[in-house]
Amino acid sequence: MKLAQALLCFGIVLFSACSGKAQKNFSKEEIVLIPEPKEMKLEKGNFRFTETTRFVVENERQKEIAGLLNSKFKSAAGWEMEVSEEVPESNFIQFTANTNIEKEAYRLRVDGEKVLLEAASASGFIYGLESIRQLLPKEIESEGKAGNTEWLIPQIQINDAPRYEWRGLMLDVSRHFFEKEYVLKVIDRLAFLKMNNLHLHLVDDQGWRIEIKEYPKLTEVGAFRVDQEDKAWNSRPVPEKGEKATYGGFYTQEEIKEIVGYAHKRGVNVVPEIEMPAHVMSAIAAYPELSCNESEIMVPSGGVWPITEIYCPGKESTFEFLENILLEVMELFPSKYIHVGGDEATRTNWESCPDCQRRIKEEDLAGTDELQSYFMKRIEKFLNENGRTLIGWDEILEGGLPEEAAVMSWRGIKGGWEASKEGHDVVMSPGSHVYFDHYQGSPDSEPKAFGGYTPLSKVYQFDPVVDSMSVAQKEHILGGQANLWSEYIPTNAHSEYMMFPRLVALSEVLWSPDEKLDWRDFSGRIQQMFPRLELMDINYATSAYNVTAEAETDLEKKKLRLKLKTEFPDSEIKYALGDEKLTPSSKTYTEPILLKKSAGLKAAVFEDGNIKGDTLLKDFRFHKAVAKKTKFKPGYDHRYTGQGKSTLVNVLRGTRNFHDGQWLGWLGEDVETEIDLGELSEIKSIKLGAMENQGSGIYYPVKITAFISKGGKEFSQIGEIKRAFKNNGNADLKDFEIKTEPVEARYIKLKVETYKGLPGNGKVWLFLDEIIVE
Known part of the structure; x- marks a missing residue:
């Protein structure tokens, strides 16, 4: 009898832990990991998570990390796994510290009886656990119990490590305020994608978002503006002095501590940005003496250009104010880097300000360019004395870069290129590829955006390093970051829409080796991930499915040649002309369409008989002036x-x-x-x-x-x-x-x-x- 049982367990038909449940062999197409691991070997068989599976850890930090996955099982399966330091004979997931591998790297070994996870740091264990999460059925993301789901992962070997050390997202909470709960969700999603920096844009003209005990009016006054949300951003009139300011909000210091602690548990560093010398009208509205003219102003409700109401660097009181703020900020944020902005300062008032002109003379500066450099170098020195590093937008290069500062290059790659040549560390965040406030589909069908056009496929083309850099320059490129400015993004749902799925593409190009990056392969995996994003309650954009039409005009013959395409290769496009209805049985696009007379075009991607993305609607009108x-x-x-x-x-x-x-x-x-x-x-x-x-x-x-x-x-x-x-x-x-x-x-x-x-x-x-x- 025992021999028969043994044969059942180890014979041609395999069973999981002799439980009577058949093993599953996974195909490569079923493995949906984003970002793509550095090395991966798929083997036959599976590991099954059950109520009796145990986590084996070495310390409290590992136990805390194990809880991240355990909380998922508690919601989706209705049970949690025991966590202990004792290794059972089988059916366990074991964490083992290994200081011989890279800081953020991990090694994952899965067989039918156990899961072994090695890492050198907490981050490595988190990333390995996120890979296990993605290998599990998508139902692991369910808020409620997910029926009779089998919690299987494939037998697999993964050796993984990131390509770049800075994999970030900037969230603008100033132009529109986002509550703490949403920020925590964003942190969860960054961890899911193995991204490690959340840059919070806490200060701008339209709102001051962090409590500063020394200066209470920064939030009493600076955190609120007159509610003009019914008007377009750039058409909002200047508020009248004394108008009631009701729109806004801020984070208390306790909430900041909660955000930072929550992020730390998930391997995410939170970088605060305290803007200076410009984008600070919210601060000047609270404390007018900080500006050159000391004019009493209101917090603006919408767009401001040019930005002339800025801090006065001629007054010592300005630096006393900023240093006191930064002391409180550094108490709240353990981040090595403190972002100080430094962008888009129109220095008109400095030109006529007696205090600024006196400062220029006393410091033997050439003009207001060098005065801004003086400003930044002085702030950098203060941060350095407190064990921190200044990082700012690439305008801080103007007039001379502070000695140890890092640069975030947003105006293309030029600023980053120059800073790396001078030996400074750089985070690339060019508007061309990673400004997520830009449209990701046709503006005719997308929600309101700032402008520009950055589709999913363009994000996937992003590389922080360029060929023209020397070896030494490349070593100074820390990585890349997406920026989500919020002038036109008033809600959580809109924010998610602009972020996803572009953030998923960014995570792969910043993590995976260059030779692993393949748009066709990624296209398949991201489409398989969409149902998981839905269970995660993420309002992602389907714009990559949208059909676009490229038209060539033969002006002599008065003909149009229309080419239809989508971002995802091999999509099935159906189209209809004129009064024809667009249905699953409409013509399938296989070659360019020739038009010789006026007609309307309808086209969309179909999958399983259903339209994916938006329907393209175009009218082509041949009139008397055509080709004249x-x-x-x-x-x-x-x-x-x-x-x-x-x-x-x-x-x-x-x-x-x-x-x-x-x-x-x-x-x-x-x-x-x-x-x-x-x-x-x-x-x-x-x-x-x-x-x-x-x-x-x-x-x-x-x-x-x-x-x-x-x-x-x-x-x-x-x-x-x-x-x-x-x-x-x-x-x-x-x-x-x-x-x-x-x-x-x-x-x-x-x-x-x-x-x-x-x-x-x-x-x-x-x-x-x-x-x-x-």
Whole structure:
């Protein structure tokens, strides 16, 4: 009888711990680990977690880490595993310290009887445990008991370590305040993705978010602004002195301690940012004497540009104030790095401030550039004396970089390149790839964003190191970080949408070896992870499924050739033209679509008969001016050339993304454009397509006048549109139409007048995308 039992346990059909439950052999496709481990070997068989599985630990810190996974089992399975220091014969997960491997590395060995996890640090154990969590069924993320789920993980060997030591996210809690509970959720998600730095942007013009005992008015006054949330960010008027300020909030010091402690348990370092010398109107509203002019101001409710109300470095009291704040901040945050901002300071007031000018003279400084450098070097010295390192945005390079400072490079990679050449440590966070306040899909279908276009695939292309760096420079690149500025992000759900799944892509490019990075492979794994994100109650974007259309115009034959694509390879795209409905049985896109006449296009990705992402809706209108000769006076700006001279007559319409290659731009100039229709044609309507995005300096025209001619020499006016200027904080598109009684003409001329009412004779952009003649 015993021999028969042995054969059942160890024969051709394997059973788990002789329990009578068959072993499962996992396929490679079932292994969804993000970020991709450095080395991984999948073997046959599985390990089964049960109520009798035991954690084996060496100390209290390991016990605390084991609790992170145990809490998941308590919710999803209804039981917890015993934690002890004694090693049973089988059915256990054992933590073993191994100082011979890298600081954040871990080694994971899983067989049918046990799970062995080795690491040199608490972080390594956390990352190994997060890998086990991802290997478990997605139901481990359930808040309630997950039915009859079998808690299996594959027999596997993993040797893993991060590529970069700084893997971060900046959360802007100033422009819009996010409660402590949401910050804790963000920390959980960073740990899940093996990211290790949360940078909290605690101070900006629109709100001071941290309690400072020495200066209570910073939160009494600076943490609240007049509620103008019903208005667009860049269209909010300056609050009147004395208006009731009710919108905002702040973290008490006890809440900060809770956030920092919660993060520490999960291997996440919290880096505080206390802005200076600019982005501090919230502080000046509380303490006007900190500025040069000592003017009484209100905390602004929306966008401010240029930022002239900044700290006065000519006064000793300014440095006393900042040092006292930093002392309290350092008591709360054990982070090696203290971020001090240093960006976007308009130093106009310093030029005329007697205190600043005296400081420049006494310190033998060349001007206000060097005065800012003096400011930063003095703050750096104070931080160094207290055992901390200053880090700031790349503007701190201007006038000379503090000796031991680190740089966070956001204006591309140039600042980081220069700082690393000078021997300074650098965190790369360029707006081009890791600004998560940018759109991740077409602005026509996405929630409101700051601007720009950073899809999931572009995040995956990010690398903090560039080929032009020397070996020595590369050693100074600590890693990378995403920045989620919150001007246009008022809610938790919106914040999650902008963060996910882009944060997942970032985690892989900052952790995994370069040779392991493969967009096609990642595309498959991230789609398999989406159901897990849903169970984690994350409001992630499905924008990567969205279909985009690239159109080539054959102007001679008046044909359009449409190419449809999505970010995810091998997606099934269905499309319909004209009045056809888009259904699972619609045509499957396999080759470019040819259009010879006006038509509407509907297209979407289908999976199992259901639409994934948004449906693309595009109208292609062939009108009388299509492919006709155009002239412009003056010529369009070299920075926004669209498709060249044919841009306004090529059927293709621009989107709210003014970098989409379908816009012609002029800066501060009235424009005259002329179209030759080639022959006399009947004209009833002329439409001019334009964009407005005042936050980016793009304004609608204020006057459009239409003229026609039969011979091209003498023109007669047939209509005009006058439009009074209006504040508009949104990005909008509009066709301005001039209707007329039917007239015959060969030539059409439009005179377009730009807005010229900006203070200081500032110039605005005029953006045009199509002239439609019918």
